[in-house]
Amino acid sequence: MKTSAPDLPVLLTIVGHTNTGKTSLVRTLLRNSSFGEVDNRAGTTRHVEAAQILFNGTPFIELRDTPGLEDSVALIDRLNILSKQQTTGRDTLQAFVKDKGNLQDFDQETKVIQQLLISDVLLYVIDCRESVLEKYVFELQCLSMAARPVIPVLNFIENDSQHKNEWRKTLADFNFHAIVEFDTVAFNFAAEKRLYRKFQTVLEPYYSEFEAFIDQRDGEWQTLKQACIQSSCEFLLKVCQLQTLVKDSSVTASAMNDLQQRVRNYEKDHLQAILKLLQFTADDIDYVNIPIKDGRWTLDLFAPEALKKFGVDTASAAATGAAIGAGLDLMMAGMSLGAATATGAILGSSWSAGKRFGKQILAKYRGHVTIGLDTQTINLLVARQVFLLDALLHRGHAAQAKLLMNAETDKQPHKRTDKASKLDYTIPLKVLKKVQNLAIPAGDEAFETEIKQVLIDWFQDTLTD
Amino acid sequence: MPLQYHDKIVIEQLRSLEQTHQAITIRAQPSSNFDDYLLQRVEQAKLQPSLKAWLETPSRHFHFALMIFCFVAFAVGAFAIISALSGQATLNVFWVLIVLLGFHVVSFILWLVLSFLLRAPLKSPIPSLLIQSVNWLVKKTSKNSTSEKSTGEQPPYVTSAKAWFTHHFAMPQGRWLMGVIVHGVWLSYLVGGTLALILSLMTRQFDFVWGSTLLSNNAFEQLTQVLSAPMALVNWPTPSLELIALSQQGAHDMTADTRAAWGYFLLGCLMFYGVIPRLLAWASCRLMCAYRLRQFDLKYSDAYYLTLQHAWQPSSSIGRIVDPDSELSKSVHAQIAPHSQQKLPAAVLSSDALVIGIELSALTLKEAQQFSDQYLPTCSMNVVDKETTLAAHTLIEQHQQTLVLMVNAHKPPDRGIRRLLTEFIKRQNDTWIVCLNPYQAAPEAFLLWQQEALRLKLEPKQCLLLNSAQNQPPPQTNQQISDQKTLDQQTLDQEEQS
Known part of the structure; x- marks a missing residue:
């Protein structure tokens, strides 16, 4: 010894x-x-x-x-x-x-x-x-x-x-x-x-070594947990940003199938990433495709969130346009009588609105429909993420029974899923619907960061032991 | 060696590609630190020609586009001067200055205001425009555009370009990088203009005048003096008050000295109020950009990097056998085919049988009690220690009837139990093993008991599984069976008669 x-x-x-x-x-x-x-x-x-x-x-x-x-x-x-x-x-x-x-x-x-x-x-x-x-x-x-x-x-x-x-x-x-x-x-x-x-x-002689080891292990676990939560939030944001333009009502069903398949593929990819991160294998989980029932969501151009964000964005773009116009007015020693400022403001706001809603407005004009996920499906996806994270973060690597991730995940008679089914999904649903209603394209970093943080906070509160 | 900024960007590009295109696989050799490992992965990725192109082209395209912009700006600057001066022998000095520097001064003031007065980071639409343009261009030119549209996936080049642009423009350094681009383009414009002006002044003779309807002569003289002040500091030739007065519109013919003084003044204005400020702004933006770029760090806490860290430095080693199995008792695990003998033959389990439990748990004992209430003989004792083992031996010796050994179905037999069973069976030939299953164990658990029965040379039918007493129909005795047969026969007879 x-x-x-x-x-x-x-x-x-x-x-x-x-x-x-x-x-x-x-x-x-x-x-x-x-x-x-x-x-x-x-x-x-x-x-x-x-x-x-x-x-x-x-x-x-x-x-x-x-x-x-x-x-x-x-x-x-x-x-x-x-x-x-x-x-x-x-x-x-x-x-x-x-x-x-x-x-x-x-x-x-x-x-x-x-x-x-x-x-x-x-x-x-x-x-x-x-x-x-x-x-x-x-x-x-x-x-x-x-x-x-x-x-x-x-x-x-x-x-x-x-x-x-x-x-x-x-x-x-x-x-x-x-x-x-x-x-x-x-x-x-x-x-x-x-x-x-x-x-x-x-093992007293190893006291300080164990102290450092425990600290590192703790830090790694917290980082791992945080990374899993972040990954789930990114997945939810990604699927809520999915939209398909349907030009003809006869192809709505096939467009829906495509959309559903993409959601399923994203979920599977995300699942693989989480399993790999937590050092589990595909054998640890029994995945059943998510059934997207009437997974249809019609874009509401006039949703309050959309209007609010629209107002803010348009104002800032208009201000930028107006500033450039004012420069031109100044250069012309005021001879343009402020016309450049006004034109700049109009062009700025039009550009902003067109960028965000141009496609939808054009689609509406042409009689096309934009479809995405419905609230029920989003709710189910969030519930499945809660179940998945909660179950995997509490799964030993010795567990033999496969984790069943099926359509009724949020209704399974299981301790973890009981937790998932009793949760209040108001906050994630609200922010994810906001993502949909605003039709935020992927890459709007500032907005995504803001939304992601709300989701991360909610997941962290939910998954607290 | 710490990672350079361009290395980090390539790593981020690779990350985007790996996350969106599952087919991409990169293997890297072990290395001493994680940064080296990431760099090695990039090097490995670049060995694949397609990946190399996807990773390197966005940067090359960007710099090429920037060069084109600068060249065009240079040409436009030169052209603007040449057109402003063409066909005129007499030039209004201040009008020429407005043409040469007007837009530049306005845009420069705007940049100063936005950069220094508005401290909050401004979200430039240019990066998203660039990304969308690249996306659109590649989609339009891609041979597989139809399939990509249907899957909704971006082509790899767009993914890589998007990562490149996002990391250059969407972070704090984006503001300064935009400054580098804007000032660089303006600088090209002004240099082009300056060179064209020098050429024009060298090859043509111009008369310079000034005049105003509303402003006083004094105002122009003062304006010229103020504009000349920085030039005077470096002994740059500037027009004197006398020369300024001589150049007023309508004055007599100009001398060569007057023309040269105004020419130098124009060139000086271009240099001191155009080229030099732009050059300084460009340099400061470049410095700030480099500073910000150095501050950019990869987020190692993200899932992607954590997974790579596991691959680079696992948290545990792979298991190795330090003391191998000496194979002295491997025959214990002889495999047998499972059989479905799970019915309780009533004729065998008569009320005279001796029932002994082997390490039965409290729940299993309760189960045994329920069975005995219905049709099984009562469990005489439960063997749990040396004392009860001795008592069981005595009981078996005294009792010469059938021996029923009750065991927990969920608990596979260990060597101690196997030894016990061997000792008991030695004393009694007609032995049965009954597995009680209150824990609803999987069928494999019962199979292990069947293997044990085989080892003890019992018939397969002598090892039984009894599930929950509530669910198991009680076995029929011979009398009951014959009664049932009589009843059935009577029913058949009645049916035939009717």
């Missing part, structure tokens, strides 16, 4: 009974769903596999995933026999490892005990759905013989916590007080942070 100068990486061994989620814990901490093998079968992991968590590109923590302790009853019997000839628990474990006669019966346990003896910290993973059986108590006895700091990790706490207190009491009996509740499937960054804090506590 390291007690003086920090020697990196810190060696952490994950132990526990079979099927308690040891490999899942490693996957979640590594943010890597391809580590090891996860299965319902007992003894899925039959080797010791290691992976490192990097800090500024260099290994900081080495996690060692071990096979499950499958028969602690027989193991403790063997250890009790050996302990009679040894003075300490560690000596007993070392004697066990050296005893080649154990290999046939205790192949996996030998691997685990070898790791216990060389590790800096032991993480004992507990399936809280199970009551404290005698075999688990024997496992704890075995761990305590290693004379290493043990951090019990209470797993599967999301739905069933009836045995949590029972476990806490038993762990206290063994003087294992640095307990952490960490669900490997229902991820919570605060819990991960608490886990690292426990490491910091039990």
Whole structure:
């Protein structure tokens, strides 16, 4: 055990009974769903596999995933026999490892005990759905013989916590007080942070290193979360800016299909980007196309927002035109009697109005219709984004069940979707409808920034844990 | 080495292309820092001819267009002077000055007012106009314009050009870059005009006059003196008061000295009130633009850069096996084909059977109780520790009937349980494994128990899955089956009779 100068990486061994989620814990901490093998079968992991968590590109923590302790009853019997000839628990474990006669019966346990003896910290993973059986108590006895700091990790706490207190009491009996509740499937960054804090506590020589590491990890998580929210807001803005001019009512249906397909493609692209960002894969999600029911929206030229923005824009453009005209008047020593100023103002306002509404006015004149997404569809898209972000930000990399993102996302009987269905969507709907009604072309940076900030603020409030 | 501004712009162009055109893939070698990694990606991208063209052409086109503008302005300036002077031997000095410098002075004052008095950044329509023009031009000339129109996607060149223009004009530096362009064009105009004036003055002889109907002579003399003041500072020849008086309209013929003095005065005015201020403004705009450009940073917190950061420096390493499986007990996982034997044969599970639970959870025990209330023998005990294991052994030895081992379907058998089952089965040949499933475990969990039954050399039918007691129809005893058959036969007979 390291007690003086920090020697990196810190060696952490994950132990526990079979099927308690040891490999899942490693996957979640590594943010890597391809580590090891996860299965319902007992003894899925039959080797010791290691992976490192990097800090500024260099290994900081080495996690060692071990096979499950499958028969602690027989193991403790063997250890009790050996302990009679040894003075300490560690000596007993070392004697066990050296005893080649154990290999046939205790192949996996030998691997685990070898790791216990060389590790800096032991993480004992507990399936809280199970009551404290005698075999688990024997496992704890075995761990305590290693004379290493043990951090019990209470797993599967999301739905069933009836045995949590029972476990806490038993762990206290063994003087294992640095307990952490960490669900490997229902991820919570605060819990991960608490886990690292426990490491910091039990590994005093590494205190400052862990402090910097936790700070960096926290910063990265916040940045990641912010980037996901921003990406969702950009996607929503992009789809709300989609408009199609329909020249003939007979082609409305095909134009609608095109529009819907574009919305679906954008959503899929955005989904891929988010999954990649959070280091998930396409296998983590079951995507069902969004059904755009009567996804028709007729541009209202006279929507209050449009008129308001129109007024502001026209005024500023008119002022610019008038200023240029005034220069010409001045140059002509007032002989133009201000005609240039007036002409400039008229040209300026016409240019501004034409730029923003020219197409729509022309379309109206020609009897064409501009179509976009209806309020219901926008609402659904926002709800799906809330569901997606909330679910992915709370999804461990060990989760096996696919995340279902279907048409009824906002109505699924699920904790996350319950949240999505109970939300008040007034603010995002208001700003997104504003984007539509103003027919803001993509690239109007100032306006987009303003709208995006409102959406980001709303998402941040909504996704607060 | 920190990234230069033009590198950042190319990186942003590449970002736009990658985000809008999924087919673009770029691989880069590992590098020591993220900036180098981004640069390497750009270099890799430029190895692809089409990408290289998309990334480099917007800048080239912009500079080419700017050069054309300057050249045209130079020609217009020269032409304006030549037309103003053509066909005239006598020139009104102040009228010529208005023609040469009038527009320039107005636009210069406007720029000064907008740049310094109105501190708020002004949104210029020029960038969006440029972007829209580029978009329109490329769409019109593109061979694939029809398909692009239908998909609503921009051609890659437009995407790249848009990113280039946006980053040059839409940020604080855009204001100064516009200044560089405007002053550059005006400078070309004035230089063209100045050179044309020098040529004209060198090759032709002009008489210079001045005169006014409303203004006094004194006002013109003072105006000339004021305009000459900066020139006098650098000993530039300027007309004296005597010469000014001599040049008034209607005065006698001019001498060569008078003409030269007015010629120098005109040239001086062009230089001191045209070329030099524009040159200074152009230089200051260029400096400010360079300063602002240096301040532009890539937003590494955006999703795009975060994803690249993951690729550049992963937060974790790939797993490696440090102690491999010694394959001593791999036979445990022998695969069997799943079978659908899940019915409870009543004839076998008679009331004489001994039922023992193996590590049953509280919920599973409750389930077992519900089954026993209906038709199963009561669970005699639940094996959870060494003590209950010993008790179970004793019970099995005493009881010579069928043994039913109840297990949790959701919990796969570990080696400890397998050892226990082996020991129990050794003592009793007619053994059944009943998996209770109150947690509604997936069918794969049951398959693991079936594999275990196979290992214990039990018949497939001797491993059963019982789902929730409420949903499971109670098994029929032999008597019940025969009763049902009689009833069915009676019904059939009745139907035949009717």
